[in-house]
Amino acid sequence: MLLIRPAVTALIACLVCALMLPSARAQRLALSFDDGYNPDQLANARELNNQLLKTLKDNEVKSILFVAGARVDSQDGMYLVAQWLQQGHEVGNHSYSHLNLGRVDVSLDAYLSDMERNESLLARLPSWARRYRFPYLKEGDTLAKRDGVRQWLSAHHYGSGAVTIDASDWYYDQRLRAWMAAHPGQAPQAFKQPYIRHVLDRARYYAGLARQTMGREVDHVLLLHTNTINALFLDDVIAALREAGWKLIDPSEAYADSVYEQAPDVLPAGESLVWSLAKKQGLKGLRYPAESDAYEKPVLDALGL
Numbered sequence: 001m002l003l004i005r006p007a008v009t010a011l012i013a014c015l016v017c018a019l020m021l022p023s024a025r026a027q028r029l030a031l032s033f034d035d036g037y038n039p040d041q042l043a044n045a046r047e048l049n050n051q052l053l054k055t056l057k058d059n060e061v062k063s064i065l066f067v068a069g070a071r072v073d074s075q076d077g078m079y080l081v082a083q084w085l086q087q088g089h090e091v092g093n094h095s096y097s098h099l100n101l102g103r104v105d106v107s108l109d110a111y112l113s114d115m116e117r118n119e120s121l122l123a124r125l126p127s128w129a130r131r132y133r134f135p136y137l138k139e140g141d142t143l144a145k146r147d148g149v150r151q152w153l154s155a156h157h158y159g160s161g162a163v164t165i166d167a168s169d170w171y172y173d174q175r176l177r178a179w180m181a182a183h184p185g186q187a188p189q190a191f192k193q194p195y196i197r198h199v200l201d202r203a204r205y206y207a208g209l210a211r212q213t214m215g216r217e218v219d220h221v222l223l224l225h226t227n228t229i230n231a232l233f234l235d236d237v238i239a240a241l242r243e244a245g246w247k248l249i250d251p252s253e254a255y256a257d258s259v260y261e262q263a264p265d266v267l268p269a270g271e272s273l274v275w276s277l278a279k280k281q282g283l284k285g286l287r288y289p290a291e292s293d294a295y296e297k298p299v300l301d302a303l304g305l
C-alpha cells in the first residue's frame with residue numbers, strides 16, 4: 001500500500017500533465033537583429049555591438065544577425081559582424097543596399113543583383129546562414145517581383161528569414177537618440193519601461209494573430225535592430241519577456257515551425273508573416289503592420305519623451 005500510493009499519485013500527476021499540455025505549452029520566440037552596426041556612422045559602434053552581444057551571452061540567448069552589406073562593408077564593420085559568429089550566433093543575408101522591393105522603381109533584376117552582391121560580402125566570413133530578411137519586410141509590389149525573388153531564394157537553397165513579431169523598435173530608438181541629443185550627459189532611463197511595455201504588447205498582439213490565422217501557437221521570430229535602445233535595454237526586455245511566460249529559443253529552432261513554409265498569396269507582399277496570413281484570410285480590423293508613428297508617437301508624446 002505504501003509503495004502503491006506514490007505510484008498512483010505519480011500516474012495521476014502524469015495524466016493531469018498530459019491533459020494540460022496543449023494550453024500549458026510555453027509561448028516561444030527567437031530574437032533576430034537587422035542591419036549591423038555601421039562604424040562609419042556611429043562613433044560608438046563597437047561599444048554598442050559589444051553591449052548587445054554581452055546581453056545575449058549573459059542571458060544564454062542565441063540569435064541571428066541579418067546583415068545589410070553597405071552598412072558594414074569596411075574592415076571595422078566586418079569585424080563587428082564576425083564577433084556575432086564567434087559568439088555562436090548566425091549571420092544571414094539582408095541585401096547589400098537595403099532596397100525596398102515594394103517600390104515601383106526597384107526592378108527584379110536590380111534587386112537580385114543586390115542580394116548576390118551581399119552574398120559575395122558574406123562569403124568573406126567564416127560562415128553564414130542561407131536565410132534572407134527583406135529590407136522593410138517588403139516582398140514585392142507585383143507578382144513578377146514577388147515570385148521572382150521567391151524562386152531565386154528557393155533555387156539558391158535559402159530557408160525562411162521571415163518575421164512574425166514586428167515591434168518597430170526603430171521608432172523607439174529614433175526617439176531615444178533624439179532625446180539623448182537634446183539632453184547631453186543625461187541617462188535615458190525614462191525610455192526603459194515604455195519600451196518594455198511596447199515590445200510585450202507587440203508580442204502579445206502577434207501571438208493572438210498567429211492563433212487566429214493558424215489556430216495554434218507558433219514559434220515566433222521577433223524583429224529587432226542593431227541600435228542604441230537594444231544595446232541599452234535588451235537585458236530588461238529579455239527579463240520581461242521571460243517574466244511574461246515567453247521562452248527564448250534559437251532562430252533555427254523557431255524556423256523549424258511549419259508556419260515558415262507559408263508563402264501567402266497577397267500583394268503587395270511582405271510584413272509580418274502572420275499579419276500577411278491574416279490579410280490573406282480577410283481578417284477584420286487588421287491594423288497597419290508597420291507600427292508607424294501613428295501608433296507609437298502619441299504614447300511617447302504623452303510621456304514627454
Ligand SMILES: [Zn+2]
Nearest residue numbers: 034035135136
Ligand atoms: Zn534593415
